[in-house]
Amino acid sequence: xxxxxxxxxxxxxxxxxxxxxxxxxxxxxxxxxxxxxxxxxxxxxxxxxxxxxxxxxxxxxxxxxxxxxxxxxxxxxxxxxxxxxxxxxxxxxxxxxxxxxxxxxxxxxxxxxxx
Amino acid sequence: xxxxxxxxxxxxxxxxxxxxxxxxxxxxxxxxxxxxxxxxxxxxxxxxxxxxxxxxxxxxxxxxxxxxxxxxxxxxxxxxxxxxxxxxxxxxxxxxxxxxxxxxxxxxxxxxx
Numbered sequence: 001x002x003x004x005x006x007x008x009x010x011x012x013x014x015x016x017x018x019x020x021x022x023x024x025x026x027x028x029x030x031x032x033x034x035x036x037x038x039x040x041x042x043x044x045x046x047x048x049x050x051x052x053x054x055x056x057x058x059x060x061x062x063x064x065x066x067x068x069x070x071x072x073x074x075x076x077x078x079x080x081x082x083x084x085x086x087x088x089x090x091x092x093x094x095x096x097x098x099x100x101x102x103x104x105x106x107x108x109x110x111x112x113x114x115x
Numbered sequence: 116x117x118x119x120x121x122x123x124x125x126x127x128x129x130x131x132x133x134x135x136x137x138x139x140x141x142x143x144x145x146x147x148x149x150x151x152x153x154x155x156x157x158x159x160x161x162x163x164x165x166x167x168x169x170x171x172x173x174x175x176x177x178x179x180x181x182x183x184x185x186x187x188x189x190x191x192x193x194x195x196x197x198x199x200x201x202x203x204x205x206x207x208x209x210x211x212x213x214x215x216x217x218x219x220x221x222x223x224x225x226x227x228x
Contacts, residue, residue: 004158031214042119042220043205056215091159104216106151106159 002026004107006092012113013082021077021110025094032075033104034067035091043091049075082114117142117210121219128196129227136191136222138180138206148189149207149216150180159205165189176200198228 005024013019025032034046045059049069060066064083069075079086089109095102118141128134140146150162163174170182180191189206203223207216 033215035218042121043218045215045217048215050214093159099214103149103161103164105161108158 004092004094004105006090006107006110008110009108010111010113012115015084015114016081018078018080019082019112021079021090021092021112023075023077023092023094023107025073025075025092026105027073029094029096029105030072031095031097031102031104032069033093033095034075034077035093036088037091037109038088046077046090079112082112084114087112087114117146117208117213117217119206119208119217119219121204121206121222123222124220125223125225127225127227130198131195132226134191134193134196134200134224136204136206136224138189138191138219140187140189140206140208142187142208142210144210144212147209148180148182149209150174150178150189150191151205151207151218153203153205153221155202162191162204196224196226198226200224201226 007022032049035043047067048056051072052069064080067077089111091109093104093106095104120139122137148165151159152162153159163172165172165182173179178193182189203221205221206219209216
């Protein structure tokens, strides 16, 4: 596609429910990133994919968070048993190769509110 | 570990004023440096980047940034801001061996017409 596409753009969920956030990277981009941005804070790295494998999951805040990528394309970030502190914008980004120095392109984000 | 510090969290200027946003990083080796901008209601997009060569980098919309290695800084500048520059600005660092950019907290810029 023309850009990184994320869905849903907004999600309100009750505490304790599971949520899935989807990311469609730019076609042909092998590297995919998930970041989280809490209100008033910077971007917090969550996970990085190269192809379908995730060589760096170091940013996932707890075992309630998981992500997968299939077909070197779509990625899903799943948050189980959501908590209020999970409320944030979840940003997906992709780059052509993941090589150091490559520009990464961001989607518009999925705004998650846990009530 | 690499880290990025943006000292100004909120900046308010009038049109035609000059802009300088600070960015300092912590990493001892080779780095790639970026400035991203997020206009209201839009996604983050690249403003400019430094990989090597001339430390003065020019980006879109009249922005430039200077890499000063001795100061571990990559400040963003624009000689004359416009109302349309109102946005959130993020500095990011990617160390030589890493695939993952680390971002600063961001600076919110408001330009009054």
